[in-house]
Amino acid sequence: xxxxxxxxxxxxxxxxxxxxxxxxxxxxxxxxxxxxxxxxxxxxxxxxxxxxxxxxxxxxxxxxxxxxxxxxxxxxxxxxxxxxxxxxxxxxxxxxxxxxxxxxxxxxxxxxxxxxxxxxxxxxxxxxxxxxxxxxxxxxxxxxxxxxxxxxxxxxxxxxxxxxxxxxxxxxxxxxxxxxxxx
Numbered sequence: 001x002x003x004x005x006x007x008x009x010x011x012x013x014x015x016x017x018x019x020x021x022x023x024x025x026x027x028x029x030x031x032x033x034x035x036x037x038x039x040x041x042x043x044x045x046x047x048x049x050x051x052x053x054x055x056x057x058x059x060x061x062x063x064x065x066x067x068x069x070x071x072x073x074x075x076x077x078x079x080x081x082x083x084x085x086x087x088x089x090x091x092x093x094x095x096x097x098x099x100x101x102x103x104x105x106x107x108x109x110x111x112x113x114x115x116x117x118x119x120x121x122x123x124x125x126x127x128x129x130x131x132x133x134x135x136x137x138x139x140x141x142x143x144x145x146x147x148x149x150x151x152x153x154x155x156x157x158x159x160x161x162x163x164x165x166x167x168x169x170x171x172x173x174x175x176x177x178x179x180x181x182x183x
Contacts, residue, residue, distance in 0.1 A: 016069065017077025026143060030136040031071035034154075037133050038064040040126035047119040049168050056097055060157065063090050067150050071137070075145040086149050094153075094160045101167040110178040112166065117174045123165030130158040 007013075012020045013028060021027065038061050044050055045057040066084040073083060114124030134154035140146050169176050 015074040015077075016072050016083075017074035019074040019077065026136065026140050027071060030133065030140045031068045033129065033133040033136055034064055034068045034071060037126060037129045038068070040122065040129055043122050044119070044126055044164070047122065047168070049119050049171050050164075053164070056093075059093070060160075063153065067153065070147060070150060071140070086147070086153060088149065091149070091153050091156050094156045098160050098163045101163050105163070105166050105170060108166075110180075112162075113177040113179050114165070115177050116169050117172050119172065120165050120169045120174065123161055123168055127158050127161035127165065130154060130161055134158060 008023065011023050013023050014020055015027070041057055041061050041064065045054050045061070050057060063086065066086050069083050070086070115121055134151060137146050137151050137154055141151065166176065
């Protein structure tokens with residue numbers, strides 16, 4: 001089977017269920033951003049500092065594929081029963097992981113600027129992409145149907161990525177760069 005089909009050459013693509021939509025549609029932008037986020041999570045998983053976190057990061061990538069499949073599905077088609085599912089326990093896992101990392105972190109008293117080490121910066125970029133995916137999912141939910149758990153997972157994941165960035169900075173022995181507002 002060839003990877004190229006030429007069916008998208010006119011700017012249309014197919015949703016799960018067969019419906020053809022413009023590649024510029026909000027739904028495509030939304031699941032494309034989740035795919036971009038998944039690539040950044042892969043970049044984080046490849047950072048040596050995250051060796052002990054590789055399994056959780058792979059789990060997150062798996063859940064992002066699940067979310068992408070839900071977002072790529074035509075809500076008017078009856079194909080949801082064939083999709084992988086997302087559970088409240090997936091959100092709870094992120095919360096548990098944040099709590100564990102937070103136990104070892106100093107209290108947060110200032111805003112943290114992205115940077116200090118490339119791995120930390122990758123974490124903050126992933127956080128920002130996650131926030132964009134969340135905004136797009138909320139917007140899509142205003143126009144169509146998006147499961148509440150999708151938005152909840154993306155919201156919690158961006159929090160997780162913030163805490164992960166702080167934990168990586170600590171593990172790497174680099175000080176967090178804090179914002180000092182000019183008054």
